[in-house]
Amino acid sequence: MSQKVTRRQFLNYSLMGVGSFMAAGIILPMGRFALDPLFQDQAEGSMITTSVKAEEITEEPVKVDFSFDQQDAWYESEVTDFAWVYRDGEEIIALSPVCKHLGCTVTWAGDDANPNRFFCPCHNGMYEKNGQNVPGTPPRGPLDQFEVGTSDGYVTIGERFANEII
Amino acid sequence: MLYNHQDLKVLKDEIEFVDTALVPFASADMNEGARDNASDMEMIQMVTIQLEKQFKGRLFITPPMMTVEGMTEVLRTYISQLEAYGFKRVIILTHLDHSFESAQSIVLNRIPLEDMDVEMKMSLINDEVKNVMKQVISIWNQRD
Numbered sequence: 620m621s622q623k624v625t626r627r628q629f630l631n632y633s634l635m636g637v638g639s640f641m642a643a644g645i646i647l648p649m650g651r652f653a654l655d656p657l658f659q660d661q662a663e664g665s666m667i668t669t670s671v672k673a674e675e676i677t678e679e680p681v682k683v684d685f686s687f688d689q690q691d692a693w694y695e696s697e698v699t700d701f702a703w704v705y706r707d708g709e710e711i712i713a714l715s716p717v718c719k720h721l722g723c724t725v726t727w728a729g730d731d732a733n734p735n736r737f738f739c740p741c742h743n744g745m746y747e748k749n750g751q752n753v754p755g756t757p758p759r760g761p762l763d764q765f766e767v768g769t770s771d772g773y774v775t776i777g778e779r780f781a782n783e784i785i
Numbered sequence: 786m787l788y789n790h791q792d793l794k795v796l797k798d799e800i801e802f803v804d805t806a807l808v809p810f811a812s813a814d815m816n817e818g819a820r821d822n823a824s825d826m827e828m829i830q831m832v833t834i835q836l837e838k839q840f841k842g843r844l845f846i847t848p849p850m851m852t853v854e855g856m857t858e859v860l861r862t863y864i865s866q867l868e869a870y871g872f873k874r875v876i877i878l879t880h881l882d883h884s885f886e887s888a889q890s891i892v893l894n895r896i897p898l899e900d901m902d903v904e905m906k907m908s909l910i911n912d913e914v915k916n917v918m919k920q921v922i923s924i925w926n927q928r929d
Contacts, residue, residue: 721795721802721842740922741843742802757802 666768666775671704673711673769680705680727680737680748683713685776702765702776703727703737705748707784713765714750715779720757737762750782761785786845787837796845803842805925806872808888809833809849810860810879821895825880828898828910833878835914840921845872857883864888874924878917891920 667685680703689698702713703725716724718739725746729738736753737746745753750762764784766777786792786803796803811826812818829849837846847867850860864875864887875888880895893913898906 718842721799723842724839739842741840 666766666770666777668770669774669776671774672772673774674772676704676706676711676774678706680714682716683774683776703762704767704774707749711767711769711774712749712784713767713774713776714782715763715765717763718744718758719752719760719762720744725762749784751785786841788846788848792845799842800871803845804871804873805843805876805921806845806847806867806874807833807836807876807878807921808847808860808863808867810877810881810883811849811851812855812881813851813853824897824899825893825895828893828896828913829878829880831910832893832914832917835910836917836921839914839918843925844921852881855881855883857885861885876921876924889924891917893917 667687669683669685671681671683682701683704684699684701686697686699688695701716703716704711704713706712714737716726718725718741720739720742723739723741723744725737725739725744727737728734729740730736730743730745733745735748737748737750739745739758742757744756744758746758746762747753750764752758752761761782763779764782765779768775768777786796809829811829812822813826814822826849833846836844847863850863852860860877864885867875868887877883877885877888877890878893879890880893882892884890894916896909896913898909901909
């Protein structure tokens with residue numbers, strides 16, 4: 620004989636079912652809001668993934684483009700910048716292309732007479748490969764560095780900081 | 786350098802290094818040619834943004850000067866003002882055919898950008914920027 624479900628039992632079960640859905644509907648979002656700051660931190664200070672493979676980086680500096688969103692007052696736009704990236708032993712090094720003199724863009728081997736230096740076309744400023752400014756040329760300090768990493772074999776670029784390899 | 790508060794503050798002390806002013810120059814005529822004028826202006830903007838990135842430390846980009854019915858009095862006055870401020874060279878970046886005694890013109894090519902997709906547009910503009918950069922460098926080398 621199958622046991623019959625009474626009207627009272629049926630109502631109890633369905634009320635409990637609906638009630639737990641409602642409780643879950645209230646508590647889950649609250650829990651997610653409470654935990655949100657934990658997830659947020661990871662997203663901050665994140666590295667920008669470029670389209671260049673880490674294994675393709677050689678000892679010769681190459682231009683590596685990266686894009687990010689820039690907020691300019693109430694106007695947000697996507698900006699593409701680049702870094703000079705090369706390999707030094709096991710390490711990958713990324714230098715900022717912004718001249719420390721007055722902010723022009725420097726090129727690698729831009730001057731035929733100095734094939735192994737960074738060259739700034741504005742006032743003939745020069746930097747060694749590690750970013751060290753060549754004395755006697757206008758720049759007042761070494762080129763900045765970028766934080767570098769790899770993600771799935773691709774080079775990632777992070778925050779800019781003052782040169783530390785010199 | 787651009788015509789804004791921050792850059793102008795730096796410019797005052799570094800006028801010895803920032804020795805070249807570049808004036809974008811276009812027509813604002815509101816006639817049958819208005820659409821072409823607008824395209825010219827748009828292209829000049831794109832080129833100057835790139836150019837400023839490359840030559841920030843030596844090139845001062847002024848606000849664009851406009852002409853109506855080919856009048857150039859304002860521009861001529863502005864050129865002499867720039868020279869009085871201390872710029873050794875003044876370059877006019879334009880699509881128009883005007884010549885000035887004390888300033889050199891760089892004349893851009895007209896490219897029908899309105900019918901192109903973004904990537905094509907970017908690559909054509911970049912070519913034009915390289916072209917202009919070469920001309921600017923050759924102007925720098927002329928009298929050095």
